[in-house]
Amino acid sequence: MARQAFPEWTNNLPPILLAAVAVVVLGGVGFFWYYGSPKYTDVGYRPVQPVDFSHKLHAGDLGLDCRYCHNFIEKSPVANVPPTQTCMNCHTLVLPQSEKLLPVRESWGTGNPIPWVNVHMLPQYAYFNHAVHLNSGIGCISCHGNVRQMDKVQQVQPLSMSWCLDCHRNPNPNLRPVSEITNMEYQAPENQEEFARQFREENDINPNDECSTCHR
């Protein structure tokens, strides 16, 4: 009898190969599923800003309301970044010589804007409107996280389409009284569902998941 052309262990090769391929394919898909998703690529984005501005200090320790600087958030589609003037309201008196504030004073002196780096970026074909969300009882914290504790602002939510849709399909857990929108320490009532139902009825809040809501 002729010798077998292949050693015996090769009998196991096809299932091993199959399993290996499956692992590689599934692993690849899983890799991109996770590492390619905004949850990984965007969450945690914390660019270096031209001014070492601390939200923790201003909004947290000093207790400034978000709207002291972002004063048009309830009126405008965009949450405005404050003009240099707003910084100088205080910093002509507070720490007027600070090294860290040099770019601010430079901007104030030259009239050139401070080139802040955008942290929360949406694709340009998606139109988000701050005013309508805030007036519907969605707090800053829902999308931006607890900014009062952030030294450097970073993105905490994926801001992906499916993440938007989750809330548009069921906004109840995120609703709060309009008076509490900037309150980072707000505690949802125990009967949040009940509150949300009533709040939505009173304020006619019926978000939808139509394409036209965000895309024009």
Add this chain to the structure above:
Amino acid sequence: MSSLDNKHNHDGHAEVEGGEVARVELTAEELAEQASKLSGKTYWRSLNQLANTPEYREFLEREFPEGASEMKDGLTRRTFLSLMGASIAMAGLAGCRKPVEKILPYVTAPENIIPGVPKYYASTMPLGNSAYGILVESHEGRPTKIEGNKLHSSSQGASNSWIQASMLGLYDPDRSQSVTNGLARSDWESFVAGWRTRLEEHKKDGGAGLAVLSEAFTSPTMARLAAKLRKDFPNATWVAYEPVSDENIYAGIELATGEKLQPVYDYGKAEVILSLDSDFLSTESEQISAVRGYAAGRRLESEKDSMNRLYVAEGAYSLTGSVADHRMRVRTSEIPAFAAAVAAELQAQGVNIVGGAALSGFANHGFDKNWLRVVASDLINARGNCLVVAGYRQPAALHALVAAINQALGANGNSVNYRRLADAELSNRDGFAALVRRMDAGEIKSLVMLGGNPVYNAPADLNFSRALNKVEYSIHLSLHQDETTREAEWHVPMAHYLESWGDARAVDGTLSVIQPMIEPLFGGKSNCELAHFIMTGEDVRGYEIVRETWRNILRSGGFEVAWQRVLHDGVLNGSAEGPVAATINGSAVGGAIGSLPKAVQGLEVVFQVSPSVYDGRFANNGWLQETPSPITKLTWDNPALISFATAREHNLENGDLIQLELNGRSLELPVWVVPGQADNMLVLDLGYGRTHAGRVGNGVGFDTYRLRTSGAMFAAGGAGITKLNRTYLLASAQDHGSMEGRPLIREATLAEYREDPNFAPEMVEHPPLKSLWDEPDYSEGYQWGMAIDLTTCVGCGACSVACQSENNIPIVGKQQVSNGREMHWMRIDRYFAGNLDEPEVAHQPVTCQHCENAPCEQVCPVAATMHDREGLNLMVYNRCIGTRYCSNNCPYKVRRFNFFNYTKDMPEIIQMAMNPDVTVRFRGVMEKCTFCIQRISEAKINAKLSDRRVQDGEVTTACQQACPAGAITFGDLNDPNSKVRKVKEQNRNYAMLSELNVQPRLTYLARIRNPHPELMRIRPESADHATHG
């Protein structure tokens, strides 16, 4: 189609050698035979369709013509993809990094500006002696869109394509960016220093060698400056020249009344209108208020209403002629004789026209006596509520006669009023010619040209260029470094009207301010700033100059408060002036009648302003270049327009090149057959063939000014044509997306409508409609819908350009248009009906119909086109993968595909014209009308913020807002009191292709014509009621 494969020659003209382009395959005789076979009223869109050529069949059957998916310039799609494959692979490596976006806030926040919320400012667009009040939408100081100002009498909240497109003109990157001296870059300071020394010289002799050549204007500030120049420099000259203006009209009125008066027409009060070669709905001045009035007199709510009647006698086929109830073909130069014949007929029927004794010689004529009799009796029946108007092309003597006719018919004081001209500098051709002669004789030492482009558009026989070279020192203020700039010594860049201070007076006297929306982008000067500097040597800002004028106007009360009010409103309330009593001088009219020019002999050439680029000043505006001309539907060109019979006589077909000889001057240009134009006549659009307009306008079309001489500014006889054996590519939008043999436009006469009020919805019979799909419930919430009234729509195209401005629609260029790739979301379909010599025309604006049962949605493999709960057919760009199935399945052919990345090479400055609320589309995605979803969203959010529902009228689409006829209504169909609901409840309401059960949200109100019963043509019944198939 293979015949569209053609080559670019060096100067940008695409010429076809020996091929044929979008042209008729049949001989002219066969075509005529085809036409004669047509029983009664059959609509046809072009001669190609009538001929039913194989090319046309193929064009129709293929949604995207063969070759449409090939790249231009010989690069095929395949090689393109392989090239792109490499570059994408390389780009991929660098593309992993997240792009960094910067936010640049204000340093000092301006008061009253909320970032992200647009503001609206009032201003005025001057155009010749007219002024149109506008509101400009401004995003953080960046103007993006223009609307009409409701408080202004000349715009009344509406606009036209020139106003809309002037937004792009502001951001034109080809605008002049520096002062030049002998074409070399210089600066304002050197110019200032140089002029100040010259000014001292001129002061010594009272400005003997000084001349100012301006454009015509009606502006208190400019008038004040002109008066100042005439006072301070008694020997200086100030003359205004416009290649096309109402000069003849003013002269005619002066002839009849002894005074130059401004006619103010109220078309809304006229039940019967006779237009003598006046295209008052499109290319005449004040066409916005004219369309408003005309549409008001025509609007029907039910069959019980009455409507006005429009008679038009003209040579060229104008937009006004196309909506006329009766149109008479009369050569342009025969119009004076025709008008006299009308007057003679009126007199024969008992109307006493002052000076009318001289009409006796005109009672014998070759015109259709029955037509004249009916027109005259109709005018007499509507005595007091009728109106006769004549066009700017007609001689002064005719306008004098028209004034007398209006007087005799009691129209004066009702449908036409005269107002004393104030603050106006009228175009003065004789004064201009005298100036040129003096320049030629070396008498002018310094010539200041405030705007205008006389080297390009002065009458050819004056040889302005030669005269200009004899002037020692010349200054040209202009937006572009144009033909005149090339020959002038100094050039100063002009500030666009959206960048400068100024003022204007509307035809009814209403005063308004031009206020800047943005600092001059290229550091230009306005005409009042330069004029002020020229005569005083002081460099003063326009703001101060204009305020100085207004200190005299706003004398009562506090100036500042009144001034702020004017800036806010855009107009000075109550500044409209009452009419003056015009006394028509009988002997003067008699003299005018005696001097009515005879019709020219031989082949006639007629010049007219282009409905797109006007007199050439808008040549570098891509939006206007690509706007199809209302009758020919041609873009990017100005062929000689010729009637069918004359073309046959000369053996010419569309696109054939001819050598046109006129009084020793010649021009080579193609011809285009316009059915319904008067025979033995060529119509030439002015404003093309620019050599220094800019990158868009250079080399587009043919410079017809070269044939135009001061003796024959509008009509010249004795032309000769030689057919050259070459053809030329003309890009027409007319064959594209045709819909055959089905009653898309439904029309009837008023009498037929009264007899059968439900004719429109019942025109198509079909089996009961059952949907294959579950039909969604649309009974809740907002349900958006639109209605377009075809009775009041005149087809002017303002809607289309407004849409382009609002929705960031790209232009694609002539070559792409000829491939059927134009991007306009809103097109105006133009159908001819009847015979080739005297066809009727119908216009129909077509945009996405927002079908409730949309065929496009059913075939999209990636659900990129979807329906929302409010009945909108949505297009989700980020999902679209470009299969184009949707477009193939669209029965209305309203979807537009981005074959290329049209915005890729867009200069940054044009990006500033983009609407930030609308996505700019990329290559490979489909797009179409969204019912201005950004405006709906804005209204809904505003309503939400103030805790209420969206009110009726709160959402206006861009097309609706621009429409001077008010033909478009839009709103919530679920609101029983909304205007659109009321309009749709009218019995004329019908849906296009309703037999397909697509249930469009856009419906039309059938077109009603109002022909005189005695002039009705007999039509077989069957053709009107075409069946679907």
